[in-house]
Amino acid sequence: MKKKVTSLIGSLLALTCVLSGCGSSAASSASSGGMSSAAAASTSAGSGKMDKIVLQDKWLPQAQFMGYYVADKKGYYKDENIEITITPGSSDFTAEDQVINGTANFGHTWYSSLLTYQESGNDLINISQIYQKSALELITKKSANINSGKDLKGKKVGNWFGGNEYEIYALLGKYGYNKDKDVSLVQQDFTMNAFNNNEIDAASAMTYNELGLVIDDDDSKMSNYKLIDMNDEGVAMMEDCLCCSKAWAASHKDLVVRFLRASLKGWQYACAHPDEAAQIVWDVGKSVSLKHQQFMAKKVAETVKPSGYSDKDIGKLDEKKLQQTIDLGTKYGLIKKAVKLSDSIDASYWTEATKAAS
């Protein structure tokens, strides 16, 4: 009996560990130097010693994060006396988790996701909004004749969930649809198979990623499909941004500014040379093909530096767009009570970084 109870408890512990995502991947990255390098970060500029920092990406190495890889490759971080470690993301944990853990100094995450961490009292701030518009689209087959969110009623709508679903909720809400009754929501996996097999009428797709999977990274094939753009629908929520601990940033102001300056320079170069940026990312990690990296790089460049934006606008914190994210997030249940924008972002580092650059 004793033996049985022990084995039962053992299996339950294992179950709990797996489910809570405190799996070995997080633990091992923490012990393999991530923690120590993050802890070692200090503003020792001038002493000749490099500042070690860790940046946690949201996902695997791909052009979505090309600015940092370019900055690293081109020596922009070195120029700022920074030795950077860029850690790939995983489905087991979020970038915010890693920053809170102390495993990483900076996290590249979605602003909408960051809001949920801020709501629960974590000391995290958005220091630079890298993506200036939403890159989430709903893709439909032309034959389905879905022209806007209005036509989604009764359709199967796909998303990855886990915090990515709120722009869809906002879109449905805009047309007065009940997300649980008027449409049937479907969880998408990392492929677009379900959409290609007609199991989903309107699938979520990032312009720079899943869209390319559907059209084979070939924009000319777009004629078979239609897109619902969250920006056009007025329900855009801000995505990729840089976050870090507010307290840590305050005590490492110079380091944060230098990191930001180098990173923005990397993004500027990447947006101007997407093919080269794609190659640089591809050299780091081959999670997707070079062709897809190039497709992604071009699309990401359009999101980081939309038409009408100059290099100096890259990474700026556009309060109107960010406030809209908070408003929609509050309205559609991403967060329960509105986060104050002034508590959520701190533009001073970006201002300082761009001032010095000019």
Place this chain on the structure above:
Amino acid sequence: MSAKAKNRATSIGLPLAVGVVLVLLWQMGVLNAAGGLTTMQLPLPSDISVALVEKGTRVISDATITLVASLAGLFIGCGIGYLCAVLATMAPRWGRGSLTVLSALNAVPIVALACIMNRWFSSAMGSKIAVVAIVCMATMAINAYRGLNDLQPFARDLLKSYAAPRNTEFLKLRIPNSLPNVFTAVKINLVNGMMSALISEYFSKDTVGLGFTIKTCMKMGNQKATGWAYIVVAALLSIVLYIVVTLVEKRVLRWHASHR
């Protein structure tokens, strides 16, 4: 008898007491302090309880879906596994080897299984049940094969001396002989099956169930307590199922060495 009752009281009471103390320490923040965890990383029992209550009846419907998936998968997987063991016993020449091959299925990660099943089954529930069934199949097949074939010496000779037909050998000897192994496999599969059902929901097409909610909540900073609440529900379900099977086993296997 009183010694037995006392024994039972300690065997139930002691783990229960340990559990209660653990929860108390957890609530008092001792676990968080010891692990260097914020209450977001490991929410307190009170936060988890509040999150559970806030979810209301949704918890019950989510739990029901996962329970149905894991029990149906368990039932089907164990059934197929047992059938494989019977077939392997009937054709021992290739049977044993085939079972070894079957057990290789257990090495396939659920992530991969779930994706394949999502393609094969149009219904999300069907795909979850298939994942659980596959996970349960090999464990049952190998355990049952052992039970069907590890016979005491002369047990078959005895039936042969009565000129008993082959089906009698199965019905009166091999199948009852395999029951203890069947229960072992069911208990292993109960926990594995629940886990597989939860993980398959990470990749499922539908947006319901304990696993889906755990995955979703764990990715959002303000919903981790809800995620933990669902983990607690999943763990409780596993414990209850395990206890039920253990009680049934005690009744059915009164004659077995483990229950003397």
Place this chain on the structure above:
Amino acid sequence: MAELAKQTASAGTNAEILIEHIGMTYHTDGGEDVPALSDVNLSVAKGEFISLLGPSGCGKTTLLRIIADLLQPTSGKIQVAGETPHEVRMQKKYGIVFQSPVLYDWRTVRRNIRLPLEIMKLPKQEQEARVNHMLELVGLTEFGDHYPFELSGGMQQRVGIARALAINPEILLMDEPFSALDEFTKEKLHEDLLRIWRKTNKTIVFVTHNIAESVFLSDRVCVLSPHPGRLSAIVDITLPRPRTAEVRSLPEFSQLVAKIRASFEGV
């Protein structure tokens, strides 16, 4: 040798079991032939209690299994009640008791004894009647609803005997049935077995490696010697019946044991 030939034929044509020139060779995986029995001739009369005695490797169990049709001999002929062992097995005309009780753990004593009756598809009522009778015969009436694990080794083997007799066979084959039991239990069971034999009039073939056991129980003791297994002597046991514990202290008993032991030393 001439004497042996005469003895083997003594049961004549009325023999219940007639064994002629039986030979048995095992083929090992390595391709070797291992002779287990060579040219065994034996005749067992109806109602006789005969022992097959010998050290391990003498082929006594092999011979018993050949009679039971659980093994096929490589040469020779065997007749049981005028039929082949296979026919006898198919008609369930013998009961067998093994070295271990071979009780099915999941069946109560009563249901273990009933097992062969279920296979024979006897009417439920007759099954019950026979089981009750058998429980009485082996003195386990009060233990009918117990599971095997609740019984002592001696009681378990008594259930084994009851089960073998439940089908009311003409022949009872016993393969070292008491070898795992302690001396006291064994002696008690010897007397029980003789009592049951007297009551039921079965022909019993009893395999053992225990000289005293074979002398105490048998009408005749067939001595087998190993390498290859063959019948080396047949000893008539002239002790009076019914035999009780006192028989063991008779000088004739010791003389017979000594005589049989001596027959091994010549080998």
